[in-house]
Amino acid sequence: MKSVFKNCLSKITTIIRPKKVLLIFVGDLVLESLNEKYDKWRKECDMLFIHTDMSQSIMYQRFKKLEHLYIGDDDFRNTCGKREFEEGRSYVEKNFDKIFNKVRKYKKGKILLISTLRYSSACGITASIFSELCMTGFQVSIIGVKPFKFEGIRAVHNFSKAMEVMRRNCQNNIEIIETEIDSKEYIIISFIINKIIETIDTKIK
Secondary structure (H helix, E strand, C coil), X not given: CHHHHHHHHHHHHHHHCCCCEEEEEECHHHHCCHHHHHHHHHHHCEEEEEECCHHHHHHCCCCCCEXXXXXXXXXXXXXXXXXXXXXXXXXXXHHHXXXXXXHHHHCCCEEEEEEECCCHHHXXXXXXXXXXXXXXXXXXXXXXXXXXXXXXXXXXXXXXXXXXXXXXXXXXXXXXXXXXXXXXXHHHHHHHHHHHHHHHHHHHC
16 A cells, blocks of 8 residues: 555656656667666656657566657557658657657756667657757757667668758757767677766766
C-alpha cells in the first residue's frame, strides 16, 4: 500500500513541479549513456524516449524514470532506421500534439534533444522536433552524433539534410559530436558514449 501511495505522490509531484531539464532521446546509441548515468540524471532531469521501434521500448523498460513515446506506424512494425528522412518528419507532424503534450510543461525550463543523426527516419524526427520546439518558443538545444565513416554515403546525406533543416531555425543551439573514425570496435563506441555523457553533464549544470 505504501509503495502505491509513493508512486501516486511521485506522479502528482512531477505534474505539478516538473524538473528544470528534460532530456529527449532519439536513437539507441544515445540511450546507452543511461547505463552509466541513469541514477544521477533521474534525480536532476525528466527523461523522454521518442521512437518508432517497439523492440527498443522493451529493451529500455528497466529505466523506470524514462518515459516512452511511440510515434511509429499503427501496426507497430519495426520501422527504426528503415524509413526515409521525409517519413521521419511525417511521424512528427502526425504526432505533434502528442509530443507537445509531453513537453509543454517545460516551456520555462531547458530541453536537451539528444540524437544519433545517422538513420533516415531518426534524422527526420530529430530535425522536425527541434525545429518545431524552437519555433514554438521552447529553450531547446540539440546534442547530435555525426554518422561514422563506415555507415556510408546515405547516412552522411541524412545527416546533412537534418543539419540544413535545424540550422534554419536555431544555429547557436546545435552541438555535434564528431565521429571521424572508420571502425566498429567497442572502444570507439564507448568513446562516443562518454562524449555524449560529458556534453549532457555540461549542459544540465
